[in-house]
Amino acid sequence: MSKSIVRIEGLSHRYTSNWAIRDINIEIAENSIVGLLGSNGAGKSTTMNILCGSLNQTEGRVYINGIDMKAEPQLAKREIGFLPQNPPLYMDLTVDEYLYYCAGLRLMPKTAMKQAIDEVKERCGVAHFSKRLIKNLSGGYRQRVGIAQAIVHKPGVVVLDEPTNGLDPNQVIEVRALIRDIARDRVVIFSSHILTEIQLLCKEIKMIENGRIVFSDTMDAFNNYIEPHSMIVHFGNMPAAGELEKIHGVVNTQILSDRLARVFFNGDQDISEHIVAQSIQQGWRLREISFEKNSLEEVFKLLSQHSSQH
Ligand SMILES: Nc1ncnc2c1ncn2[C@@H]1O[C@H](COP(=O)(O)OP(=O)(O)OP(=O)(O)O)[C@@H](O)[C@H]1O
Numbered sequence: 292m293s294k295s296i297v298r299i300e301g302l303s304h305r306y307t308s309n310w311a312i313r314d315i316n317i318e319i320a321e322n323s324i325v326g327l328l329g330s331n332g333a334g335k336s337t338t339m340n341i342l343c344g345s346l347n348q349t350e351g352r353v354y355i356n357g358i359d360m361k362a363e364p365q366l367a368k369r370e371i372g373f374l375p376q377n378p379p380l381y382m383d384l385t386v387d388e389y390l391y392y393c394a395g396l397r398l399m400p401k402t403a404m405k406q407a408i409d410e411v412k413e414r415c416g417v418a419h420f421s422k423r424l425i426k427n428l429s430g431g432y433r434q435r436v437g438i439a440q441a442i443v444h445k446p447g448v449v450v451l452d453e454p455t456n457g458l459d460p461n462q463v464i465e466v467r468a469l470i471r472d473i474a475r476d477r478v479v480i481f482s483s484h485i486l487t488e489i490q491l492l493c494k495e496i497k498m499i500e501n502g503r504i505v506f507s508d509t510m511d512a513f514n515n516y517i518e519p520h521s522m523i524v525h526f527g528n529m530p531a532a533g534e535l536e537k538i539h540g541v542v543n544t545q546i547l548s549d550r551l552a553r554v555f556f557n558g559d560q561d562i563s564e565h566i567v568a569q570s571i572q573q574g575w576r577l578r579e580i581s582f583e584k585n586s587l588e589e590v591f592k593l594l595s596q597h598s599s600q601h
Pocket of ligand 1: 306307311329330331332333334335336337338376484
């Protein structure tokens, strides 16, 4: 396995009496782009705030590049950039003023600042707005400035908490492209409650629910959970009882009306072809097949049950 850049061990946190996150263990290797998926209140921001040293955990350890965030926060923070859910933008500063201010906070040497800021503005597509007040930028450009401050000190890890939240569809596409670009030379971890956001960008997914990691694997493995395993089939002539079950790949059926049947199948990719072929042969007059995908809520439920059995 390639070198581990982020290691989270037994991380738990409680704000008051209830645990917001419980026993989170995550290991992230070099060159990864990892999505943290969870519904509202699942514990994404808590995990990210601790990971970036903005919040002190109740229990557990976080290591960035081998450096313990709690024991050596200044050193560890040099290795990590953070765009919190509510970006800490100063509306009355210009883009330049703000980025110089952030570079200063990151303890960058003064001599290195200009070049680093010029590079980051170019990369994030905000160079032409250098002298513009942040309050006069659109949501998409503010988010770009937020991302610029997260990478100005060239960290090996960047954490983005719901970076596309609240943006319009065009802005989402642009910010997504920017995330893909910055992930070319560093680890990027970002959170979302929207599955497609994560599917479009990530090779790895961690799913958090009720403060616990309920799934941690590749995107391909996750996709198996949401692959359809049932379909609604509309026939002109409903097959006789037991006929559908004879088709290769069909495991069960449910008759919904005199023309509609729900067909459960074993994941066979060619299932619709089998049904079409059989229908032609038997004169069932097939009208329509529609696959039933698991909703995200169902996937959450499935995985939460799965994890509580282990
Ligand atoms: N400052 C706080 N004080 C008390 N409880 C908090 C605080 N911040 C978060 N919580 C609680 O901790 C749990 C996890 O919240 P967290 O913000 O980490 O979830 P999230 O997945 O980021 O959700 P969202 O997408 O809605 O921000 C929730 O039950 C939330 O109500």
